């Protein structure tokens with residue numbers, strides 16, 4: 041693994057769109073070449089080196105490239121955009137669209153992330169030690185194709201609209217979530233280890249949701265079908281099993297409708 | 308604007324039977340000239356093809372349903388919106404591009420004129436605002452008539468003269484170009500949740516059939532002597548087995564004679580014929596009937612068609628065929644917009660993914676190309692994608708590639724997951740025809756210009772015509788063996804001179820040009836009954852006042868008005 045370190049030395053006046061902070065783009069480049077990569081600040085194109093001190097050359101391939109951003113990225117968007125391999129560590133907070141459209145590799149954020157983390161993700165791993173804002177693993181605005189694969193783990197809390205239009209992959213929120221989980225989802229798994237306020241599984245066609253805390257307000261489109269024991273993220277527990285969203289269309293397999301599942305841990 | 312001399316190119320101009328002769332094209336101001344002075348700007352076109360600017364007979368590029376598409380599909384812009392070029396405007400979108408991208412992309416392909424194919428009359432101000440906002444290209448718009456209450460009532464009583472007076476009034480009020488029919492009667496039936504799938508299905512309440520509407524509007528059109536024939540999106544679009552209805556509709560043109568002063572000799576333009584050439588009775592046994600449909604078109608000389616080729620892209624469907632869009636959203640479960648336009652029409656919008664690995668999509672793709680290859684008269688068969696319904700207009704160069712190269716077709720066909728099933732349901736695999744540049748110029752320039760009654764201005768390079776001249780990076784004498792080069796050349800013109808102004812240089816936009824809006828002012832003798840009917844309907848039925856209805860002149864600030872004196 042070749043390590044490239046980016047050290048922020050100047051706070052952008054606007055937010056920076058750093059589509060190029062990705063092992064795929066860095067691969068095969070020297071630190072000087074990396075510093076010359078384009079980033080966008082508003083409507084102008086600037087250089088990565090205008091805001092970051094770049095140290096170390098990248099590996100030959102994305103797989104062999106490790107990026108460490110040592111400093112706060114609260115105003116840096118699109119870190120790890122579309123990456124397919126390698127790794128990125130952010131030693132602080134990151135702004136919107138971290139790991140968006142990601143296909144492989146790993147991203148670890150030691151602080152918090154803003155909204156749209158892992159948007160339309162297809163593979164790889166995102167680990168956030170702090171909290172996430174809204175739209176974790178959701179679909180792009182208007183799109184009906186959300187997260188398709190990979191894993192997002194938020195160690196803290198997450199906001200609203202988690203896994204909207206999700207088709208596959210796993211999202212784990214280790215603390216609480218606000219509202220709208222797996223809205224319109226047609227696959228994938230969302231695990232909330234704390235409480236959720238409500239609107240869980242609205243218009244959900246297929247997929248699984250686990251809530252290990254409480255759902256404050258259940259949606260009327262979910263029906264209790266029994267109790268079940270399930271293994272979730274390394275632990276086994278008893279859950280109340282609901283199916284839904286009964287107001288949505290569902291595929292039929294061998295004449296039987298396939299519903300989405302909501303498992304709420306039994307008290 | 309001044310003088311330009313395009314030297315030594317291979318000129319292709321079907322209007323004068325010129326096929327690849329090396330010649331110079333002179334431009335003086337906004338017209339092609341016999342010759343220019345020694346001070347003219349010289350463009351070296353040696354080893355390159357020179358054609359007239361393209362003419363698009365049918366695309367949905369301006370107005371409320373296009374805008375609904377833009378609003379409901381932000382994802383259409385994602386990663387497909389290049390940053391602004393210096394001194395030009397930002398471009399955004401793919402299947403429903405912004406107005407600026409629309410103008411720029413047409414110009415890059417060397418297109419000079421584009422017909423907006425369906426203008427809801429009530430919303431014509433919006434259509435004209437967008438047309439005005441679309442740079443470079445000249446445009447017109449076709450108001451929709453085939454579900455309009457006035458028209459249905461007049462035609463039910465066979466009152467062609469009244470129908471003509473009303474159409475003339477509406478063309479002037481909306482600054483429209485001609486008569487568009489969309490799912491005749493079917494869209495009106497949609498207000499009752501119904502449709503008209505055959506020519507004899509009666510429209511509820513109005514008690515008239517699609518056949519009567521089509522024939523009546525055809526007579527109305529020739530009574531007025533409009534530059535364009537009626538322009539019809541037929542009933543039963545997009546359903547397996549619809550080719551019978553298609554042929555029934557085309558047969559209505561038999562015995563009809565074109566009457567006009569615009570050298571137009573056709574009486575019906577049947578649009579996006581691909582969507583109407585379907586066999587089978589379900590999607591399971593869906594198959595091509597391109598040969599059956601094109602055999603008829605070939606022998607029936609007073610009709611024109613455009614292809615409506617499926618391009619295998621993710622796109623946005625939008626049409627005044629309200630019931631069809633409802634049918635589509637039930638098929639693909641994607642988002643749906645639906646609207647009623649009082650007294651006049653309706654519309655729907657649904658995204659659609661023409662996936663090359665879905666058998667039906669592959670068959671649709673093949674049908675569009677089969678039609679283009681079976682056509683015996685390229686002057687009556689035009690290249691379109693019914694933008695954006697079967698694919699975005701930026702794919703015209705790709706369609707040209709497929710029509711010109713069997714290798715390119717075979718390569719695409721072989722890449723399908725169900726290629727052998729597609730081959731079984733179509734004839735494309737067996738067709739060896741390859742279109743040449745002359746035929747392409749007929750299908751994209753001379754032909755559509757003639758069908759629109761604009762052959763005196765567009766589609767050719769004769770002195771006196773509009774100075775719309777494109778130079779493509781293609782060597783007529785040494786055509787590339789790689790079909791991709793054909794697509795590339797038609798995608799980005801080396802030079803495009805629009806009305807005497809250099810608007811594209813090396814594939815990039817060089818000027819915002821001087822776009823115009825074409826509309827038709829047919830002066831008929833005063834018809835007190837129709838005037839009374841109009842006043843009455845606006846008082847009784849419309850929610851807008853008559854005075855607020857017509858398009859203000861300020862919304863079409865660069866008009867090109869075609870005046871017709873119907874009394875004469």
Ligand SMILES: [Zn+2]
Pocket residue numbers: 365366367424540578579626693696
């Ligand atoms: Zn159309």
